Amino acid sequence: MAHLLGAEALHLEYPTRIIFDSVTIGLDEGDRVGIVGRNGDGKTTLLRMLAGKLDPDAGRVTRRGGIRVGMLDQADELDTGLTIRETVVGERPEHEWAGDPKVRDVIAGLLGDLDFDAIVDDLSGGQRRRVALAAVLVGEWDVIFLDEPTNHLDVEGIAWLAQHVKRRWPANAGGLVVVTHDRWFLDEVCTATWEVHDRIVEPFEGGYAAYILQRVERDRMAAASEAKRQNLMRKELAWLRRGAPARTSKPKFRIDAANELIENEPPVRDTVSLASMAMQRLGKDVVDLEDVTVTFGDRTVLDGVTWRIAPGERTGILGVNGAGKSTLLSLVAGTLQPTSGRVKRGKTIKVAVLTQQLAELKDVWDDRVSDVIGRQRRSYIAGGKELTPGQLLERVGFSSAQLATPVKDLSGGQKRRLQLLLILLEEPNVLILDEPTNDLDTDMLAAIEDLLDSFPGTLLVVSHDRYLIERVTDQQYAVMDGTFRHLPRGVDQYLELRAAATAPPTAKATSTAPPAATRLAGAELRAAEKERAAASRKIDKVNGQIAELHERMAAHDQSDYVGVGALAEELSALQAQLEAAETRWLELEELLG
Structure with a gap:
């Protein structure tokens, strides 16, 4: 492959520490590289040096003659006084940029909900970020550097961006280097991963899943990595291998040694124990939303939503910004009352909300970390082990020096x-x-997920981070058009529903699929209608059985671990039946129209 650019013996230091020491790395045609590492170790600095935005103290960056380099920086510096149109396409005549399929794709994918003639000064931070990204992507570049491009993008936007960069160049052309904490994006797009740590840049083959495999094998072979970090990565690797095996089938490197590490690794969550503990702490009643409607002025945000939250339920909630996710969670938390309908709350529930505003820290803003933690409980049970608050802090990356x-x-x-x-x-x-992944690097995300794996209660997560949603929750729902809809097939199903809802009328009218009424006729049509009705009855029946089983679990002697385990296995089987019935009902519903 032809060489695009390279860094040779890069050295960079600040007054207090050395960032890079003798780093040599290269980018070839067709490379799609993700940069990972702890916050503060130099990921953005490396990107800016490679893009020519920052000069190293020693060493050099060389580029092939004539290559064009574009970069999305973290600063979102947009010229004031310009419209979105002027910022993105400049002075190009409309017929010129509107006739360019790539430009149309970028505008539709990132800016479809914005007024193209709006002044950028009046935009929100998230909107400005999307405009800055669009301005880079409409350009003709041989190499693109993207620094946290998924910030302020929802699940749909991230999926669109992944597809855009995958089809932007032919397979063996162009170069992409991206810094992001979005692990799904890294897996979907990248062919290589560079880990920035300890003043060096260490290359790995493949995306995030492949990187984890190689990193665990590296730690095992080196036998020098601290035990807590290796154990955490083993757990992450176990989930990647069991939960998403297709991701790890592509790398060409030998993974036998890595597989040996997880041969006896248990599942990331002990669902039987967690279900038992949740029932002990919560009883059978958590929060029930019954035919709830919420309106603000003339706008209906939620319309007739029914949701019965079970003890130990782990649910991910998807939806576009403004769809009503926060409204739904406010009903659960008890900070909002419905316009109509009923919210029934269990007597023993204790709700906590991780907000985006860091509200829990306002009262301790001037206190030292050690003092704040010292006023809390003396121990915490995580993964069956008793940990002190200090050990918990260490587990999520705090050093002893940071305690002061x-x-x-x-x-x-x-x-x-x-x-x-x-x-x-x-x-x-x-x-x-509520969006718990903000400001966290991939290692810290894994550490937070490890803590959440042992949380013995009901967990509700709103996030645009697809990897996190799939990793820590067992089922997903979507808030769409005021309704609350179960997604048996998870995020993929949500993206399909959103694509269908946002497709232009012409696209729907010219679909190659024949109308539902002409697909089936006669005996086939009657059989499908009969099967749909049967599936609907099955869903109602299994839901009733699940509700009855929850009551049996609540009444059961919790010290009878064998009996509780049997009930938990029965619940798991019923939930599998429910998912299968719902999936089949959805298929028949789409077929019959």
Whole structure:
């Protein structure tokens, strides 16, 4: 493959520390590289040096003659006074840019909900970020550097961006280097991963899943990695191998040694024990939303929503911004009353909400971390082990030196981790997470997910991070057009529903699929209608059996672990039956129209 650019013996240091020392790395045609590493280790710095935005103290970056380089920086610096149109397409005549399929794709994918003639100064931070990304993507570049491009994008936007960069160049042309904490995006797009750590850049083959495999094998062979970090990565690897085997089938490197590490690794969550503990702490009643409607003025946000939340339920909630996700969670948390309908709350529930505003830290802003933690509980049970608050802090990346740091001086990611720990130490039995991945690198995300694996209560998560949703929740729902819809096939099904809902009328009218009424006729049509009715009855029946089983579990002697385990297995089987029936009902519904 032809060489695009390279870095040779890069050295960079600040007054307090050395960032890079003798780093040599290269980018070839067709490379799609993801950069990972802890916050503060130099990921953005490396990107800016390679893009020519920052000069190293020593060494050099060389580029092939004539290559064009574009970059999305974190700063979102947009010229003031310009419209979105002027910022994205400049002075190009409309017939010129509108006739370019790539430009149309970028505008539709990122800016479809914005007024193209709006002034960029009046936009929100998230909107400005999308405009900046669009301005880069409409350009003709041989190499594109993207620094956290998925920030402020929802699940649909991230899926669109992945497809755009995958088809932007032919397979063996162009180059992409991206810094992101979105692990699904790394897996979907990248052919190589560079880990920035300890003043070096270490290359790995493949996306995030492949990187984890190689990293665990590297740690095992080196036998020098600290035990807690290796154990955490083994758990992450076990989930990647069991939960998403297709991701790890592509790498060409030898993974036998890595597989040996997880041969006896248990599932990431002990569902039987968690179900038992959840029933002990919550009883059978958590929160029931019954035919709930919420309106604000003339706008109906939720319309006739019914949701019965079970003890130990782990649910991910999807939806576009403004769809009503926060409204739904406010009903669960008890901070909002419905316009109509009923919210029934269990007597023993204790709800905690991890907000995006770091509200839990306001009262301790000037206190040292050690003092804040010292006022909390003396121990916490995680993964069957009793940990002190200090050990919990260490587990999520706090060093002993940082314990003396005032809360206000922590980084964004450190504040986020401290916020979650303070909530967990209060031992809620219903935990609501609203975009919990903000400001966290991939290692810290894995550490947070490890803590959540042992949370013995009901967990509700709203996030645009697809990897997190699939990793820590067992089922997904979507808030769409005021309704609350179960997604048996998860995020993929949500994206399909959104694509169908947002397709232009002409696209729907010219679909190659024949109308539902002409697909089936006669005996086939009657058989399908009969099967749909049967599937509907099956769903109602199994839902009733699940409700009855929850009551039996609540009444059962919780010290009878064998009996509780049998009931939990019965519940798992019923939930599998329900998912299968719902999936079949959806298929028949689409077939019959």
